[in-house]
Structure formats: C-alpha cells, structure tokens
Amino acid sequence: MEIDISRLVKLARIELKPEEEVRLAPQLGEVLGYIDKLNELNVDDVEPTAHASPLSNVLRKDELGDSLCRDDVLRNAPESSNGLFVVPKIVE
C-alpha cells in the first residue's frame, strides 16, 4: 500500500531524515496492508458500531469534584509563568 510519508510527517509534527522516510514508508505500507485484510471479511449483516463494548449512557451527575492545585497542574510544563503554560508565541 502506497503511503504519502511527507504528508504524514507534517500531520504528526515530527521530523524524519530522508533515509528514514525511505525505510519507514514501505514498513507503514506493510502494516496497512496487514490491516487491509479486514476488508476481506463479509460484513453485509453486521451493523456498524463505534465501540466493541455494548455499553451506552455512561453518565455522571453535574457535581463538583476535586481539581489539582496549580503547582501540580504546571509541574510537567517545560516552562510556566504567572500561572500560565508558556508556549512559543502563537501567530496565525
């Protein structure tokens, strides 16, 4: 199966060296080819579903629970300032 590796790289926000692209593209193609086997199944009588589990209506009441303290919220942030997560300047 053909893979547009440069597009995938862009979507996933990762960088690959050209030789990695050459190596990975066929490998990913093989994985997709393997999954493609599912297309051989006859699913005419099978209803589509979004979940394998038969559960539905898993709900909670609109009641306040515990939130984290701010130090914990920001603990894993590479950088923070004045209680905000610091990120590179957003310009769109």
Added chain:
Amino acid sequence: MEYELVIGLETHVQLNTRTKMWCGCANEYGSDSNTNICPICLGLPGVLPVLNEAALRKTALTGFLLNCSVPGYAKWDRKNYFYPDNPKNYQLTQLDFPSTVDGYVNFESLGEIVKVRINRAHLEEDVGKSFHFADYSGIDFNRAGVPLLEIVTEPDINSAEMAYDYLNALKIILEYGAVSDCDMEKGQVRCDVNISVRPKGQSELGEKVEIKNMNSFSGIRRAITYEFKRQVEVLEKGGMLVQETRRWDDNAGVTDSMRTKEDAHDYRYFPDPDLMPHRPSDEWLSAIREGVVELPLDRKMRMMSQYKIPHESADVFVREPLLGDYFEQAAKGVKNSKSVANWVINNLQAKLVESGTTIDGLTFSPAAIGELVDLVESGKISSKIAQEVFNEMFKSGVSPLDIIESKGLSQVSDTVQLKAFCEEVVAANPSSVDDFRDGKDAALNFLKGQVMKVSRGKANPKMVDDLLREMLVD
C-alpha cells in the same frame, strides 16, 4: 450585475453547567488561571472522561427549543489538530451522530417573520485561552473541557441584518431555556460565519469564505457587509474568489486571509474510544420536554392578541421576561390591559431603575397595579393623582385604595363642590375670563389649570371643562 449573499452561521455557545463536560472541575469564568484543572482536562495518559448528564439535558432542551429532533443514538469523535490551546491535541465533538438535528428558528427581521433552518446542534468541548506577550504566549486551560454547543444553520441567511437578527433571536431563545448565560463579554457566544456571493438568479453557490471566531453580533454584521462588498468587487473586476478562511479585524473594519483551501486542516476524525455512545431514553426525553418554555416570538404574538398591546410593548416584555411575567399578573382581570402595560413599562420600570431595586424586591403585589388602572378607568381618581398614588405605593407598599382613602385623594365629581371651585377661580381671574369671551380658547385651559390647583388635583377634568364653559358662555 446584481449579486446576492448566501450566509450560514456556526454559533458556539457555552452551556451553563456547574462542571465541565467530562470531569467534575468547575465550569467557571474568572477563576485564577489553571486552577479548575484535573488530569482529564489536561488529557494526561490513562484518564477516562465521563459525560456530564446536565450538558446532555441542556443540549436536548436546546434541540426542542430549536424545533430539532433528538435521534436515538449519539456518539463522540476526536477531531485531531495541533494547537497550543488544545491540551489533548484533539477536540471531542460529534461528527456524524450529533445529539440534535433538523430544526428551524422563526424570528422577526426587517418587519417580517422569517425562518432559518438548523442543520444540527451538537455538543463538543471548549479549548483553553491564550494570552500573548512580547516573545511568548501563555495558556490557561480553565476553559478547556467546558461544554460547548455548536448550532449550525443551513445557508438560509441572505443579509447582514438578517444574520444579526437571527443571532439576537437565538440568544434570547437560549436565555429562555436557561441553557446558557450567553454573556458576550465573557466569550460565551462565538460565531463562525460562512459567506459567499453569487449573481442573482444563479442556483450554484459561490466560493465559500469562512470568517472565524467572531465574538460580537455587531462585529458580525459589519464583517458581512464588508465581505459582500469585497467579494463583489473581486468578481466585478473579473477576478476569482477562492475558498479560504479569513479573520475579521474589528478595529480596522476589514477581513484578511488566514489560510486557503490548500493548507486546510486534515482533522482525521475517528470515534472516541473512551466515551460510550448516548442513547436517550423516552422517559429522559419526556422529562426534558416538560422544561420546554414558550418561545419569545410565540410569547410576543400571544401577548399582542391577548392583551391588545402594541408590538413595541410586547417587545419590551419579551426582552425583559420578568417584567413581562409581572405584567401578566397585573393585567389579570383588568379591562384596560393596555393601560396596565403602559404603567408597567413607563412607570414601574423607570421607578425600578431610579431606585436600583428589582421586581423581586417590590413590596406591593402585581394586582395593585391592576387596581390602580381600574381606579383611573372608573373615574375614581385622575391619572395625575394616580401618579401620586403610585409613588406612595412604591414607597410604602400600601394598596392604592387605602392610599386614596387615607389621603382623601378621590376624584371630586360632585357638581356642587366643583361649581364652588370654578366660581372661586372665575372670580379671581377676571382678565382670563374676558380673554375667553373674546374668543381666546387658550384662556380656558389656564382657568381649568387653576381649578385643578384649587382642588389639589382632585377635580374631574372633564366635568370642570363642561362647567366652566357653561358658566362663561352665559
């Protein structure tokens, strides 16, 4: 060539639940940054979001208010994109099985009742808020995960004015349903505008331009007016429009391009594996249906026909539902309900503003206003005295009848007494009497005023007029 506008709106409205969509963190505006946060809000590995039942309920109720149907199956999907205000790198939304579909809104626009079809109102989550500094941006995730209803119209809107009227009508419907506070200042209502132009009569749609993330209705009206002009100019010059996303610069009053179709997002939607679908039961839906309130436009029409009030008055009662409810109680059993409306709008409302009180804080019952109107109608007091009684009633909460009796304010309609007042005034103002006899009608008004003064406002004005004429013509 003549061109026409085709507009569709996607309106995002924050639901006023106590907690967020997937967790028990507070749905609260104005908290310290990053304090209403838990691992679910941050999308940390291994967390399990659970649907907030109140958000689903408010969504279904909105659906009913927008004449939508509520399908028996709804699910959630991941919309994948990278942006710093999006903690999970996907937004949970409803792609192909939304909670409500196929409705419409009727509203007034440019003096007519018009209809805009609703494609769907689906439930998703809000993202965080960014703050921009000189060399970095900062993110507050308090808003991330707040339930957000996206209400999508069909492209049925054909002018900036109609878009503006639709948005105002929608806002008041949502307020009636108490599903959202719709506070524009707090960013609780935001809108994406899809707009295209085409030569009049052409059935094919023009290239669609989307203006993103507008947060004021008047801004939207201006942006549409600007876009129409811009797009028509491009076409007139023989240019081509491209499908693109633009941004409205409210200060400059212009839109500029953010991205074109070539670099449009590829969201790679797929069903969220952590959230189970929702299958609303009949009992659940019928309980919600009980909360369906009278729509603003229906209320207006009903009030106009039931109480014979002009549409301006009905508009006030639609915009101010509490005042309207108060009016309806006051008008109960009163013959001149139009006069009750005037009292409520002109006197009561002004007095409330002046004294800084609310309707809940009033010390007299709505029926007292009805009583006051009946007293004027029956000629027991003049409308001038009624003002005085009203002021007293507003202060003390005492009923109009009691005020009139204790202060001796009843209108004097006794001929003998009125004659005495008139004779006194005629005797005291010989020059005005002469003026009137010389044909100056205005002099009579002066004399009438004097009689009212002598009677301390209690004389029946109609009778005074008759009596004076009778006396002076002889």
